[in-house]
Amino acid sequence: MQSLRDQDALIPQPRGTLPKMNAAALATSTIGIILFLSPERFFGWAAMAMLILTFGPLLHGLCLLAEEMLYHWNARYRSQGLLSHVLPACGLGGKTLFTAALAGLLLYLAGDPLPLDGQCWKLLFLTSVLYALFKSLGVLGPSEVEVSDICEGRKMNVAHGLAWSFYLGYLQLVMPHLENSIAAFRACHQASSSWGRSSRKLFILIPLNANISPKLEDEDNNIVFYDNLPNTEIDRAGVRGRVYKHSVYRVKDEHGKAHECVLEYATPLLTLYKMSRESSAGFGERERRQQVLLFYRTLQDILEHSLECRNQYKLILLNDEHEDDPHFLSKAILRHLQQQEKEEFCLTPPPHQEMMHLFTSSASSQSNAPPMGGDLHHPVPMSREPPLMFSLEKPQPLKVPVENTDHYHGLT
Template sequence: MGEEHVVPRPRGWAPAACAVGLGLIALVLVSLLDPNFIKGACELAALSLSLGALLHSLCLLTEELLFHSQQRYGGSFKRILHACFSKANVVGVFVVFIVLLLGGFTYTPQQGTFVVLTSTFYTLFKTLGLLGPAPVEISEVCETRKMNVAHGLAWSFYLGYLKLVLPELEEQVRKHFSETREMLSSVRLHILLPLSAAATARLEEVDHNVCYHKNLPELQLDRAGIRKRVYKHSIYKITDQNKEDYYCVVEYATPLLTLYQMSQDGFAGFSAWDRRQQVLLFYTTLSHILENSLECRNRYRLILLEDEQAAALPHYLSQELIKTLQQQEHEIPMVLAQELPCPVAEKGPLRAPVYVQHNGLQEEPPSSLPSLMISGPRPLRSIPVENTDYTHD
């Protein structure tokens, strides 16, 4: 799936650029109509809006001081001021008053009445929500300040699960290989993230080409007062159209169940569209966390699943998994060069070099890849010498 067409990018500077452009256009039009009026009009507008913002903050301060001083702020007046007055608001009011003091207050009664009414109506409209933030602004604040449900779920999933099990996953695969001699197509954990957040208990119900095979050996850790808490991973067999089988560790991201159940509960006030946006934000946050985690790097794969394609294609899940596994076959991990020993010349009988894959399992080199054998220097003509290990014909 083309993730660039689904995963939203962070919001940028377009609203600020549009606002600056509109302000410049307004200034040019007013200056063309009456060049002498432009300075006074700008001063009146700036003073009115600054006073309105200040009055609105004072209204907020009244509410917090009278009813929430102890419960929310522990009686700290400084905390209340920080909560009610933003730095931008205070700086803006200060700058406007400095400019006016330098220029002098020479307003007529009509202009003074305009400033008072404008600032008062601004406060009234702001308090009643007529000038309140748009849903886009609320969403941007929640994303930039990490206040969304998805942010908490992603961090909980990482700290409470992935950071514990991913570093031990290769060891669990190695134990499985030593017990059963079964090779997996990939040693990474494949985490499914359907945009609908509907995570079924059995993958066979979604795609018959994905069948449960067996569980990896259990991982036991002491966690939060629980002795030998058990963590499990399931191996699934994925069959393609050519009846070729792939084996890998697959599971859903369990926090998606929380998002799905919230959307099903009317008390949570979580719509299907909100759920989809939270799933995308969960994916973005989790990707960023795992990419910067040394314990989890190169030990996972996040797979986004589009609901419309899943409904249209009966084997959509198996195709996405196989595509991911085939991509991994062409990858060269950064640690592979350090783990592969270089074949060197040895005394005695010649031996084929043994390579160690990135999953830690010893394996003979594939026959399709030629290996370079280095031997010691010899003269151009040599007399055959009897060797007990090899017999020359």
């Protein structure tokens, strides 16, 4: 059975700065070795290396610029500024131009420390032209890790859009009404006694395989549909009184006891599943699994910072490696229900425990001290606000300090 710690291990964390640190350490060590071996030629070599690394991207950017200016100037850029939009989009940004200019300045200051009678310049132009060619052919294209890092950093993944759509178009609208809907449901179902404190949340199921069944009973026969919460009607996108509803299920444990809670799948996962079934979408099972994990992480980050959804939800990530267990779904739900019960009830002790503790402490203190004015003071539990006490006596003036020490006692 998958534990909650194993569930956290499945979620990919954002990529860090380790590649940058490794590159910086490698460059520093290499520069140190060259400075030690040939300090007189270092600046010339460094300038030529910087020119080779920047002149190739500049030539490739010019190739891209020709395409953009001839065919996409109006459609993609709406005839906006050349310097502010088109050049940076083609890779001709300020960083590349600045590095090339800095390399030229270093080469000018270093004079001509490079031998071989201008053959380095031939190598510079040949390398730059071949770079532009290989870059256009995709030989020097970004790796999958780089593309994934760019998409995650700029929030360009399919999962990011689906998570924000699920939040802004659904959860943010219905979550503020969830508590009142559950209260109204419980008022109409007084016979139900298995509605725990942790069940007053919306449990959102997120399976890794994104395969969602229309009915939870088809996945696990220990889950039985009970009833729907009262409908929530909201005017949305020109539709008057659009109806939003939630379903209440009874989940049976191994002893046959039923636990009621509000359950539903994250519906945007259906989009991911259907995209993986369409060949034109270019979306395989491996990409689908990664997008589901990113959807979970993005939605979790969104909900943690949402005031409308705070303490109103519980995300349950379901691993798809449970084919041999027909009751995996009910066990996962019950495990999260028990965790919620332990967290909420252990952190805050019940009021009657505080009352007994205060009675005991007050009885022990009153047994050693005489009663004040014969009144019996009852303790007030800490879970309640202290009562206000008013005095009917008139206010008295402040007493003047009286000197009661006779320093001249016994003197004549």
